[in-house]
Amino acid sequence: xxxxxxxVALSNFxxxxxxxxxxxxxxxxxxxxxxxxILRFSNFAHGDTMAFGTMVAILATWGLQAAGVTLGPLxxxxxxxxxxILGCAALVLATDxxxxxxxxxxxxxxxxxxxxxxGVMFIYNGITRFIIGPDDQAFADGARFLIxxxxxxxxxxxxxxxxxxxxxxxxxxTALIVVAALFWFLNRTKTGKSMRAxxxxxxxxxLSGIDPERVVRVTWIIVAGLATIAGVLYGxxxxxxxxxxxxxxxxxxxxxxxxxxxxxxxxxxxxxVIAFSEVGLTYAWKKVLTYLLPxxxxxxxxxxxxxxxxxxxxxxxxxxxxxxxxxxxxxxxxSV
Amino acid sequence: MKRLLSASAVxxxxxxxxxxxxxxAKIGIILGFTGPIESLTPAMGASAELAIAEVNETGKFLGxxxxxxxxxxxxxxxxxxATAAAERLVTTDGVVAIMxxxxxxxxxxxxxxxxxxxxxxxxxxxxxxxxxxxxxDNDLFFRTAPSDARQGEVLASILGDEGVSSVAVTYxxxxxxKGLSDSFVAAFEAAGGSVTLVAPHEDNKADYSAExxxxxxxxxxxxxxxxxxxxxxxxxxxxxxxTGAFSTFMLGDGMYxxxxxxxxxxxxxxxxxxxxxxxxDGATAFADLVGxxxxxxxxxxxxxxxxxxxxxxxxxxxxxxEATSSAAAANVMDVANAPGEPILPGELGRALDILAxxxxxDYVGATNVELIGPGEAAGTYRYYQITGGAFxxxxxx
Numbered sequence: 001x002x003x004x005x006x007x008v009a010l011s012n013f014x015x016x017x018x019x020x021x022x023x024x025x026x027x028x029x030x031x032x033x034x035x036x037x038i039l040r041f042s043n044f045a046h047g048d049t050m051a052f053g054t055m056v057a058i059l060a061t062w063g064l065q066a067a068g069v070t071l072g073p074l075x076x077x078x079x080x081x082x083x084x085i086l087g088c089a090a091l092v093l094a095t096d097x098x099x100x101x102x103x104x105x106x107x108x109x110x111x112x113x114x115x116x117x118x119g120v121m122f123i124y125n126g127i128t129r130f131i132i133g134p135d136d137q138a139f140a141d142g143a144r145f146l147i148x149x150x151x152x153x154x155x156x157x158x159x160x161x162x163x164x165x166x167x168x169x170x171x172x173x174t175a176l177i178v179v180a181a182l183f184w185f186l187n188r189t190k191t192g193k194s195m196r197a198x199x200x201x202x203x204x205x206x207l208s209g210i211d212p213e214r215v216v217r218v219t220w221i222i223v224a225g226l227a228t229i230a231g232v233l234y235g236x237x238x239x240x241x242x243x244x245x246x247x248x249x250x251x252x253x254x255x256x257x258x259x260x261x262x263x264x265x266x267x268x269x270x271x272x273v274i275a276f277s278e279v280g281l282t283y284a285w286k287k288v289l290t291y292l293l294p295x296x297x298x299x300x301x302x303x304x305x306x307x308x309x310x311x312x313x314x315x316x317x318x319x320x321x322x323x324x325x326x327x328x329x330x331x332x333x334x335s336v
Numbered sequence: 337m338k339r340l341l342s343a344s345a346v347x348x349x350x351x352x353x354x355x356x357x358x359x360x361a362k363i364g365i366i367l368g369f370t371g372p373i374e375s376l377t378p379a380m381g382a383s384a385e386l387a388i389a390e391v392n393e394t395g396k397f398l399g400x401x402x403x404x405x406x407x408x409x410x411x412x413x414x415x416x417x418a419t420a421a422a423e424r425l426v427t428t429d430g431v432v433a434i435m436x437x438x439x440x441x442x443x444x445x446x447x448x449x450x451x452x453x454x455x456x457x458x459x460x461x462x463x464x465x466x467x468x469x470x471x472x473d474n475d476l477f478f479r480t481a482p483s484d485a486r487q488g489e490v491l492a493s494i495l496g497d498e499g500v501s502s503v504a505v506t507y508x509x510x511x512x513x514k515g516l517s518d519s520f521v522a523a524f525e526a527a528g529g530s531v532t533l534v535a536p537h538e539d540n541k542a543d544y545s546a547e548x549x550x551x552x553x554x555x556x557x558x559x560x561x562x563x564x565x566x567x568x569x570x571x572x573x574x575x576x577x578x579t580g581a582f583s584t585f586m587l588g589d590g591m592y593x594x595x596x597x598x599x600x601x602x603x604x605x606x607x608x609x610x611x612x613x614x615x616x617d618g619a620t621a622f623a624d625l626v627g628x629x630x631x632x633x634x635x636x637x638x639x640x641x642x643x644x645x646x647x648x649x650x651x652x653x654x655x656x657x658e659a660t661s662s663a664a665a666a667n668v669m670d671v672a673n674a675p676g677e678p679i680l681p682g683e684l685g686r687a688l689d690i691l692a693x694x695x696x697x698d699y700v701g702a703t704n705v706e707l708i709g710p711g712e713a714a715g716t717y718r719y720y721q722i723t724g725g726a727f728x729x730x731x732x733x
Contacts, residue, residue: 009552012580013548013549013552013553013579013581014549017543017545017546017549021543021545145578148578148580149579150580152580153580161579161580161581162580163578163579163580165578234542238542238543239542239571241540241542243540244540244541244542278546279545279546279549282546282549282550283546283549283550283553284549284553284554285553286553286554286555287552287553287554287555288553302533302550302553302554307535308536308537308546308550309509309536309538311546
């Protein structure tokens with residue numbers, strides 16, 4: 001019984017939040033890693049790309065809600081995701097046409113593109129705030145819980161509660177589907193293979209007749225899709241506020257770099273590593289240990305490695321450690 | 337040149353003498369007329385001047401001495417500018433007492449740099465930082481707003497009444513949150529309660545699951561939330577309720593908001609908290625007075641406290657029998673507290689009559705003024721419970 005209680009407490013406060021957060025980070029990091037692998041620069045505008053795509057999806061959600069369309073227990077926003085992706089794709093394609101293509105033609109070095117992407121970030125920042133404003137926006141509807149704390153206690157008779165929000169479940173399921181689809185696309189379709197070829201060796205790919213502009217376009221569309229889905233899931237699970245998306249940039253980059261920039265598998269692993277360290281290092285393990293350990297060994301203190309104030313420092317620390325000892329990341333991506 | 341200097345010195349002396357002969361005294365009003373609370377200060381200033389005008393109208397202050405107000409800008413945030421403005425009030429305008437300042441930071445700066453060196457008493461209507469209670473003030477500093485230290489005690493005593501002995505605390509990570517949290521924890525532990533964990537939270541974050549994880553692990557019967565209703569405090573309560581970590585919350589004054597109830601509804605059922613409140617005869621009398629003689633909202637933030645601050649300074653000087661800084665400083669506590677005849681807003685004339693006859697008054701004012709400890713308002717807090725989706729008053733304390 002004690003063991004079960006310990007496991008439930010751990011799931012409720014560490015495993016479930018970290019898995020949901022990790023999935024959101026993984027989707028974001030996939031977008032960053034694709035841009036890095038194929039377009040060869042770190043896209044600092046990614047957080048605000050997510051914010052823009054999510055904003056379009058939110059506007060569409062409000063439209064659907066006003067028209068009386070709902071998905072029953074599921075959030076209406078899921079229906080609006082395609083609209084969000086379209087809007088976001090249009091924005092990034094226009095940006096590529098107006099901004100990035102110019103620098104690509106000049107064969108600009110990556111560091112210039114990084115600075116350019118920061119400029120783009122500020123523009124996106126402004127556009128999003130201009131359209132929807134800087135405040136919190138509520139757009140979640142449908143059932144809030146798959147199982148809530150009280151129901152769980154009554155069902156199992158355990159002392160510890162367990163709550164699973166429907167958005168956490170949706171996040172995990174959607175992330176699995178999206179990742180599976182992305183890997184199938186990259187490994188099994190002709191376009192996907194040409195993208196990987198372009199990423200591995202640009203000159204060789206050009207010689208084999210691959211149209212570089214087409215590869216770039218497809219990449220941006222996929223990135224827009226990933227960014228919008230990650231953004232909507234994050235917004236549903238937590239809250240939508242443009243500034244918090246900007247702040248997501250740090251953990252997302254940490255995830256992509258830890259996994260290995262340019263490696264899709266690494267991005268996913270990195271997302272979960274960052275999420276679990278953020279939640280796990282700042283968690284007070286007292287309750288779990290009290291259930292697990294025999295009486296005399298029970299801890300008096302909180303057994304908390306880091307105060308929650310240092311939550312954001314965790315991403316930084318992992319970033320520094322990885323860059324020092326394994327600059328190519330866990331999955332042998334490109335060195336930064 | 338020498339002659340010019342001595343001439344002006346003589347002129348200044350003469351002016352000083354003329355001062356006393358004419359029976360005129362100046363009170364400085366230093367508030368943040370520019371800066372973050374500039375929308376509140378015009379009404380606060382007008383409220384203080386209302387008290388001064390009321391006294392002048394009676395003509396009973398020290399046998400006909402006229403009072404006048406000199407305004408200055410504290411800026412609320414810039415201590416250097418506030419100090420310079422206060423310095424000007426004291427040295428150039430020659431005020432005998434200061435009504436102000438408003439924000440805690442500039443109030444502390446004016447107190448230590450101007451009021452204490454010059455021996456000028458000041459009464460702040462709105463500085464609530466607990467730090468000011470321990471400031472080195474030579475008994476010159478008073479406030480008609482309750483210190484957050486007092487709020488901490490009130491919150492702790494409410495938990496005592498509810499029979500709660502173990503709590504976890506989370507506060508918004510700024511001076512207000514930290515000060516309130518420190519005073520609450522001290523009061524609660526002194527009363528024998530135990531605090532399992534004190535965790536700060538940042539406002540405007542999307543996700544509070546890490547904070548809630550720690551708080552839940554530390555345990556406690558009630559989660560004390562000392563934050564803002566439209567920001568981090570709300571996120572914390574939402575996350576705590578979602579995970580089933582806590583089901584009862586105690587709310588600090590920043591959490592008192594109708595919007596919070598509308599958003600979180602059922603979650604807060606059975607939770608409780610406290611908020612500074614003014615009610616009773618004093619508040620009504622003040623509203624009537626304002627309706628009759630002035631043009632601002634009598635329910636505006638700190639307008640009541642401003643009227644009381646100015647009235648206390650005047651009555652203290654009347655009690656001391658002279659329009660000087662030392663008379664004001666020495667008698668503020670005396671006129672503010674029992675024993676004596678209770679005085680409501682609009683009754684300053686009657687108070688002056690009683691004082692002139694050598695009687696005692698107990699200034700009640702618009703906010704039930706009762707100065708405790710180092711000279712700060714005890715404050716009346718409304719202890720409420722959330723029942724049926726509404727704030728239900730349990731009692732005032």
